[in-house]
Amino acid sequence: MEKVVNDLFTENILHELAESFDVFSREFTLLGDAENYVYEVTKQASSFILRVTHSSHRDEAQISDELSWVDFLQRNGVSAPEVFRSVNDQFIEKVKAKDNSTFYACLFEKVAGKRVNIGEEVHNDKLFYSWGQTIGKMHRLTKVFSEQVDLFNRPSWKEEDLFHLGKYQNHPKKEVIQQFDHLVNLLNHLPQKKENFGLIHSDLHLGNFHYDESEEKLHVFDFDDAVFHWFASDLAIPLYYSVWVLERGNIAVNLEEFATRFLTHFLKGYETENQLSKEDYLAIPIFLKLRDYVLYGFFHKKLDIETITETQKDLIASIEERVINNRAIVTVNYQDILKSI
Incomplete structure (x- = not known):
């Protein structure tokens, strides 16, 4: 992630976004931070994926259209993650940063199956x-x-x-x-x-x-x-x-x-x-x-x-x-x- 975005992304922003999805665990596992901050989080003993996106990368309309497409694919036989609503009945929650830019969050299902690595027998x-x-x-x-x-x-x-x-x-x-x-x-x-x-x-x-x-x-x-x-x-x-x-x-x-x-x-x-x-x-x-x-x-x-x-x-x-x-x-x-x- 670019330094300017990292400097804006505080723990308070992360926890405010997480809590809007009823996720209160303070033990977030960071899975990636190249274009988005992607965390594995726990809610009611189940694992979910919390994705946080800065407005310099995607705006709310772009994220909304992405979710619409994922929903369509899932309803028609592609195994894609379910997207969950927040406590405010929203698929996308947002928090302003100190420079008035925005961080957006979505909560996804953690999909089934296992990751494949090259060299494994299953890579065939x-x-x-x-x-x-x-x-x-x-x-x-x-x-x-x-x-x-x-x-x-x-x-x-x-x-x-x-x-x-x-x-x-x-x-x-x-x-x-x-x-x-x-x-x-x-x-x-x-x-x-x-x-x-x-x-x-x-x-x-x-x-x-x-x-x-x-x-x-x-x-x-x-x-x-x-x-x-x-x-x-x-x-x-x-x-x-x-x-x-x-x-x-x-x-x-x-x-x-x-x-x-x-x-x-x-x-x-x-x-x-x-x-x-x-x-x-x-x-x-x-x-x-x-x-x-x-x-x-x-x-x-x-x-x-x-x-x-x-x-x-x-x-x-x-x-x-x-x-x-x-x-x-x-x-x-x-x-x-x-x-x-």
């Missing part, structure tokens, strides 16, 4: 298939949802704050900016229609779902990044982060072979619920490159580049090298994969 073809199938169901349903509800308050991909490197770097490298402009030009020429574009999760990596191995079922959470985007981006992100974790962990595996196996089973699952055109699938490398740029912006926004560790410097340098050289994190033969599904 069945999981990849279920992963793709779940995203396919979400894409199929979001097309129905868009016909029923107008969500004007969720951002479009063009509104991504992390695209604006000049806000976080004094002198962004011109080669990085040039490659980003090239990517945007490619995206602006992609077809954008109901069949391939809509509201997507946009961050469904291993850290944002639990898995029930016995039922081969994903329980999805963290819809904070929900955005209007090409469906192919939602396919690229699971592949991107799976390869990224393998690469960062120096795990002895051929990345191209892993990516081919992953995508083959992932897309077979996806196709059971939703189908895209061949051209949409072949656009996945564009979105792998876009994710590199987004992550590059994220690190410059969240980290003090002058004081980061050597490991963090190497990580950012590796992303920068790929961006400048217009190279995706992994290369596979998409034509062959599509023939196999």
Whole structure:
């Protein structure tokens, strides 16, 4: 979390928000603080997830639309967390900070299943298939949802704050900016229609779902990044982060072979619920490159580049090298994969 937000977020604000959901335990377990403060809390001997969001990240209307979409998905067969009302019968509670900005809070169900880590036995073809199938169901349903509800308050991909490197770097490298402009030009020429574009999760990596191995079922959470985007981006992100974790962990595996196996089973699952055109699938490398740029912006926004560790410097340098050289994190033969599904 940015220092300016951390300085505003006091214990009194946290406890006032928690108590509005009838949560009085002073033992909050912080699960994450990248874009939101996410806590596991206890209420009547059961665990819940309390998420606190600063107004510099999302406004109330954006959060409300996110919750509407999650509710629709849940009511139509996607295992997403239930959202609970506060003692004031509200889904969103808010408290003003000392600078007159606002912190918003929501209380979510803690979903079933377990987190999966790369290298575990359960990280296998069945999981990849279920992963793709779940995203396919979400894409199929979001097309129905868009016909029923107008969500004007969720951002479009063009509104991504992390695209604006000049806000976080004094002198962004011109080669990085040039490659980003090239990517945007490619995206602006992609077809954008109901069949391939809509509201997507946009961050469904291993850290944002639990898995029930016995039922081969994903329980999805963290819809904070929900955005209007090409469906192919939602396919690229699971592949991107799976390869990224393998690469960062120096795990002895051929990345191209892993990516081919992953995508083959992932897309077979996806196709059971939703189908895209061949051209949409072949656009996945564009979105792998876009994710590199987004992550590059994220690190410059969240980290003090002058004081980061050597490991963090190497990580950012590796992303920068790929961006400048217009190279995706992994290369596979998409034509062959599509023939196999």
